[in-house]
Amino acid sequence: MKKLLTLSLLAACATPVFADVNYSLSISQPEHHLGDVQVEFPKTAQAHLDVKLPAWRTGRYEILNLANGVRYFAAKNEQGEPLQWEKVDHSTWRIHLTEPTQVNIDYQVYANELGKRARHIDDSHAFIDASGFFMFSESFRQEPVTVNLQVPKAWRSVSGMDNAKGKHSFKAADYDVLVDSPIETGVNQLHTFSVDGREYELVIWGEGNYDVALMLTDLKKLVTTGDVIWHDYPYQRYVFMVHATSGAGGATEHLNSTIIQRPRDRFAKREDYLAFISTAAHEFIHTWNVKAYRPQGLTPYDYTNMNYSKLLWIAEGSTSYFEDHLLVRAGIQTTDELFNGMTKSINRHLLTPGREVQSASETSFDKWINQGGDHARNYSTNIYSEGSLLSLALDIDLLEKSEGNISYRDVHNALYKLHKLPAGFNEHDVLTILQQLTGRDYSQWWQANVASPAQLDFAALLNKVGLKFVRPDTAKTVASIGAQAKNSGELLALTHVRRDGAAWQAGLTTKDKLVAINKQHVGNSLTDSLDMYKPGDTVVIDYIRRDALASTELVLAADFDKPKKVQANMDATAAQKALFKAWIGVEHPADVKQD
Numbered sequence: 001m002k003k004l005l006t007l008s009l010l011a012a013c014a015t016p017v018f019a020d021v022n023y024s025l026s027i028s029q030p031e032h033h034l035g036d037v038q039v040e041f042p043k044t045a046q047a048h049l050d051v052k053l054p055a056w057r058t059g060r061y062e063i064l065n066l067a068n069g070v071r072y073f074a075a076k077n078e079q080g081e082p083l084q085w086e087k088v089d090h091s092t093w094r095i096h097l098t099e100p101t102q103v104n105i106d107y108q109v110y111a112n113e114l115g116k117r118a119r120h121i122d123d124s125h126a127f128i129d130a131s132g133f134f135m136f137s138e139s140f141r142q143e144p145v146t147v148n149l150q151v152p153k154a155w156r157s158v159s160g161m162d163n164a165k166g167k168h169s170f171k172a173a174d175y176d177v178l179v180d181s182p183i184e185t186g187v188n189q190l191h192t193f194s195v196d197g198r199e200y201e202l203v204i205w206g207e208g209n210y211d212v213a214l215m216l217t218d219l220k221k222l223v224t225t226g227d228v229i230w231h232d233y234p235y236q237r238y239v240f241m242v243h244a245t246s247g248a249g250g251a252t253e254h255l256n257s258t259i260i261q262r263p264r265d266r267f268a269k270r271e272d273y274l275a276f277i278s279t280a281a282h283e284f285i286h287t288w289n290v291k292a293y294r295p296q297g298l299t300p301y302d303y304t305n306m307n308y309s310k311l312l313w314i315a316e317g318s319t320s321y322f323e324d325h326l327l328v329r330a331g332i333q334t335t336d337e338l339f340n341g342m343t344k345s346i347n348r349h350l351l352t353p354g355r356e357v358q359s360a361s362e363t364s365f366d367k368w369i370n371q372g373g374d375h376a377r378n379y380s381t382n383i384y385s386e387g388s389l390l391s392l393a394l395d396i397d398l399l400e401k402s403e404g405n406i407s408y409r410d411v412h413n414a415l416y417k418l419h420k421l422p423a424g425f426n427e428h429d430v431l432t433i434l435q436q437l438t439g440r441d442y443s444q445w446w447q448a449n450v451a452s453p454a455q456l457d458f459a460a461l462l463n464k465v466g467l468k469f470v471r472p473d474t475a476k477t478v479a480s481i482g483a484q485a486k487n488s489g490e491l492l493a494l495t496h497v498r499r500d501g502a503a504w505q506a507g508l509t510t511k512d513k514l515v516a517i518n519k520q521h522v523g524n525s526l527t528d529s530l531d532m533y534k535p536g537d538t539v540v541i542d543y544i545r546r547d548a549l550a551s552t553e554l555v556l557a558a559d560f561d562k563p564k565k566v567q568a569n570m571d572a573t574a575a576q577k578a579l580f581k582a583w584i585g586v587e588h589p590a591d592v593k594q595d
Helices: 002-014 175-179 212-222 270-286 312-329 335-350 360-368 374-379 383-401 408-418 427-438 443-449 458-463 574-584 589-594
Strands: 021-029 034-044 048-052 070-076 085-089 092-096 101-110 119-121 125-128 145-150 156-159 169-172 183-186 189-195 198-205 237-245 250-253 257-263 467-470 477-480 483-488 491-497 513-517 538-545 548-555 557-560 565-568
Touching: 034 048, 048 101, 070 085, 070 092, 092 101, 145 175, 145 183, 156 198, 156 237, 169 175, 183 198, 189 212, 198 212, 212 270, 250 270, 257 270, 270 312, 270 335, 312 335, 312 360, 312 383, 312 408, 312 574, 335 383, 335 565, 335 589, 360 383, 374 491, 383 408, 383 427, 383 443, 383 458, 383 574, 408 427, 427 443, 458 467
Parallel strands: 021 145, 198 237, 237 257
Antiparallel strands: 021 034, 034 101, 048 092, 070 101, 085 092, 119 125, 125 183, 145 169, 156 183, 189 198, 250 257, 467 565, 477 557, 483 491, 491 513, 513 538, 538 548
């Protein structure tokens, strides 16, 4: 009995005592982008405690090496005495313990990477994503956390987390909530509003040519559209964070908030504003798709390694697809603006030779290592564009076969109902939902379009909902070398050479600088330089590579000076117009123009 009691006591000592993990961040040198972090971990009797800083942040599937900004790391016990530690990998510090104790760590963080949306401090604000600031231990990952900020007096702090004891203090259920609830603190604007019993905040850092009244009007419309797809809302409070800045752009979804970055002068024009509000819609949709349900492989998050999934095209591409559904149904975007966006997406896809090489499954799995540039365009695709167009194809197929009664929206509502976190969904789960909704087996469709490079007939697809994908009558045939170039002083530097095009076959590659065509000096643009030639002409191109002059001969290909466009078929049948309304939620343009 005595032996059993001793073993029980030892086991109890080796088990962490459950208590809050307390984080503090002091910003005393904002002009130097520096912050001092303190973390208090509860008492533990482990032989060592590993503390880690994430190697990536949620919403960006890329290793970011966030630990490279950490300096002056130190560890102490609860009496303030130093503890021995060593760094055991790129983002893990191992603290050795000789007796049960609370563990306190201190370190400095350099935060000057605004565009990565993980860590930034300057003399006007700080954007604090926990992945870039706050270390964690797997031993205490499930424990409640508090965050206390020491910031300049004039600063205001806003987060999707609940406030704790003060206006610069927050609390969360655990580290996973903390890492998905960034804090914007600084000199900012704050606007609040309520819709359908839920609370919203719009916080803006930076001056710009934005119209706050318009932003608030449209955000109020946007947040009413959740029930277009899902049966309920996964939050009671939501924060839109906006950076009007320079040198950074993009956005990231979080648990009940988003951070949107745009150049400060890119809000006023209609095209720019649509880009902003579309981004807001994208991140809002992520509150369900990714933050409430997401593919297996991404749950639970492994913050120090790559998290693989073949379904990122659903997580990101389907989110991109649904943007337009919410914006059009909310009356924020017109159908003509919808068609313009679709035109750009489809033509971008058709001008990406990589669509013939890499499937949606492959590009999803490889997202962590996929790079941009010429090779990627020729041999790869991406989860956003490919996933969006696959979502379109699947949606219209579902609508057509069900006479407008079943849509891809129903698939996502089922994923939300059946596969909420912490469980994730897999390919089998999606196919099961499709079969349950329709009574049909979609495995062959999946193999042809998801597991293999998709071959989509956009004209036939869009015709089903009363749209056309046609080239303007005014389009002219022009000569082309199958490449793109930008002006480089007196030369034209190639930026993209299309795989198997005329320039490709002639041996030209990116960064070659075109000097002359048939001994005539190139003009300010490649299009102007080819204007005097016609398809089928043979030309000699002089170019510079590695600072040496070279020449090659090629036969000019045929192209058009205007791309195909998505537009309404004003002669659409009643069935096509009914399917259009079931698809996008508003009347077909042919009926609108007759009113």
